[in-house]
Amino acid sequence: MTTGREYEGMMAETVRITGDGGDEVGAYMARPLGPGPHPGVIVLHHMPGWDDSTKEITRKFAHYGYIGIDPNLHYREGPGAPDDVAAVTRAAGGVPDDRCVGDVEGAMRYLRSLPYHNGKIGIIGFCSGGRQAYLCAGRIPDLDAAVDCWGGRVIASADELTDRQPVAPIDLTLNIKAPVLGIFGNEDQSPPPADVDATEAELKKHGITHEFHRYDGAGHGFFAVDRPGYRPVQATEAWSEVWKWFDRYLRD
Amino acid sequence: MCTWIIEKAEMYGSGKGADGWFRMNQANVYYDHPYNAPLDHALIIDFVADPEKPGNRVAVEISAESARRLVESIEIALQTGVDAHAVDLTPGGTGHPAMPSSAH
Known part of the structure; x- marks a missing residue:
């Protein structure tokens, strides 16, 4: 509860982290000013790139008292404008899963090096980033919480697997240690509701702490305030679930 | 939907990008979230000279x-x-x- 008397401020800036293979990777970070300590949340952008909307969400995390960090998963395909670099990444077959995991681990090391970090790290991703959040939850055991927002292809058929995405993230479910929150629109077809149900069943089967929230009248990407699919009521409710989840698992 | 699955069409011709005219040889076509157009999804075409290099690209995002x-x-x-x-x-x-x- 705020009183309207507290000091509020944030710093948002680009930083360089050491990502997969020791590569330099750019990231956008936003953090509350003040001593902290603050929990960290890694924000994964969607396939169209390291874009304004993901940076805005990263700042939203700082507003709510988290260190948000948004690694540029297309950094190696640059330099270039985020949309141009995204086009190159897409044409090459998307971000390799191993590289994504390595970059997220780099972002975790960076967060842990900050004197105002409380030691807890969550991850959230949107669309392809939602799939990557689930992937990282299955491959990085020391994540403290994960949020998958409408990640498509968590379940993938054999013909959807590629050299860059060789494993369906659902097959990593048994390795997940972090509690998983899922946010989905019931009118979405990527993932379709049946895949959402199957993913939740897999989490239950392996005893993974989770909550899945499904919203009627919402489709894919219903948080996006600049697109026709924005659903303000459902988005507001879903954001409140995100804050509850991270507050529960990332704060001391 | 965020897809890395695209249709690729070999082509011969020129396009005018940010740096002027260039000889393009491929069009990448996909249906996904646009970067700029205020649509949930769009048909996107990237006309490119070299798919591995950002820069010279003619891009359209349409309903x-x-x-x-x-x-x-x-x-x-x-x-x-x-x-x-x-x-x-x-x-x-x-x-x-x-x-x-x-x-x-």
Whole structure:
């Protein structure tokens, strides 16, 4: 509860982290000013790139008292404008899963090096980033919480697997240690509701702490305030679930 | 939907990008979230010279309905041109130049 008397401020800036293979990777970070300590949340952008909307969400995390960090998963395909670099990444077959995991681990090391970090790290991703959040939850055991927002292809058929995405993230479910929150629109077809149900069943089967929230009248990407699919009521409710989840698992 | 699955079409021609005209040789076509157009999903075409390098790219993001209209318009314009100029679209014909190696 705020009183309207507290000091509020944030710093948002680009930083360089050491990502997969020791590569330099750019990231956008936003953090509350003040001593902290603050929990960290890694924000994964969607396939169209390291874009304004993901940076805005990263700042939203700082507003709510988290260190948000948004690694540029297309950094190696640059330099270039985020949309141009995204086009190159897409044409090459998307971000390799191993590289994504390595970059997220780099972002975790960076967060842990900050004197105002409380030691807890969550991850959230949107669309392809939602799939990557689930992937990282299955491959990085020391994540403290994960949020998958409408990640498509968590379940993938054999013909959807590629050299860059060789494993369906659902097959990593048994390795997940972090509690998983899922946010989905019931009118979405990527993932379709049946895949959402199957993913939740897999989490239950392996005893993974989770909550899945499904919203009627919402489709894919219903948080996006600049697109026709924005659903303000459902988005507001879903954001409140995100804050509850991270507050529960990332704060001391 | 965020997809890395795209349709690729080899082409011969020129496009005008941020740095002026360039010889392009591929169009990448996909249906996904646009970067700029205020749509949930769009038909996106990237006309590129080198798919591995960002930069010279002619990009369009259009609604599905617009894309269908565009396809129809292309077909009509192409057929009108073929009829008016007696273009031979068979392989090796006047409307179908071989892809020169310099274009790749």
